[in-house]
Amino acid sequence: MLQPIEKQKKKNIWEVILFVIKVTFIGFGGGNALMPVIKKEVVDNKKWMSIEEFDNVVIVTNMLPGPSVIQTISYVCIYLFGKLKGALITLFAILPHVLVAFGLLLLFDKVPKQYISILSVGVLVSIIAFLIQFGLRYLKQAKQSLAWPIWLTIFLFASCYSLFIPAPYNLPVVAIVSVIAIYSIIYLIKKYKLKHNKGDK
Numbered sequence: 001m002l003q004p005i006e007k008q009k010k011k012n013i014w015e016v017i018l019f020v021i022k023v024t025f026i027g028f029g030g031g032n033a034l035m036p037v038i039k040k041e042v043v044d045n046k047k048w049m050s051i052e053e054f055d056n057v058v059i060v061t062n063m064l065p066g067p068s069v070i071q072t073i074s075y076v077c078i079y080l081f082g083k084l085k086g087a088l089i090t091l092f093a094i095l096p097h098v099l100v101a102f103g104l105l106l107l108f109d110k111v112p113k114q115y116i117s118i119l120s121v122g123v124l125v126s127i128i129a130f131l132i133q134f135g136l137r138y139l140k141q142a143k144q145s146l147a148w149p150i151w152l153t154i155f156l157f158a159s160c161y162s163l164f165i166p167a168p169y170n171l172p173v174v175a176i177v178s179v180i181a182i183y184s185i186i187y188l189i190k191k192y193k194l195k196h197n198k199g200d201k
Contacts, residue, residue, distance in 0.1 A: 016076070025096075034069045070094070
């Protein structure tokens with residue numbers, strides 16, 4: 001059972017900072033590739049959020065422009081400590097990562113390109129594995145909460161859009177708006193049919 005947040009503040013402030021540092025340093029790939037790492041810490045290990053709350057955060061951050069990892073981390077910090085303290089903790093905790101990343105960028109010209117290529121292949125494999133695992137979990141949840149024709153329509157559209165629309169034209173906002181439109185149309189049709197059937201009776 002979680003304690004009231006007020007009682008956790010002093011005890012957990014450094015724990016939250018270490019969590020942010022850990023996620024930003026060990027997590028490669030950014031975006032949704034880091035969400036399983038954040039979930040494991042926030043939901044499974046620390047019990048700071050329920051799985052339902054975390055899922056809502058993932059949905060919202062993926063619908064907003066900007067880096068979803070920073071948005072998710074910021075939400076966790078603000079959720080635990082309030083707006084001002086949460087924002088300050090986020091800024092303080094990501095500072096080491098920013099400095100190290102800046103230093104690595106300066107050193108990239110001095111590192112042989114073959115080493116960077118090997119490293120990028122390893123990172124890409126890890127990202128793909130994380131995304132597949134993360135995606136499968138949400139697909140299972142979607143099948144339970146949505147009727148299969150709706151689920152299948154959205155899944156096929158999202159898959160085709162991702163695979164066959166080349167960059168830079170495959171903007172996420174287009175897919176999000178299209179999925180919302182598809183779901184809204186199906187919902188309105190079902191609502192109209194239900195109302196029409198009741199009228200006949």
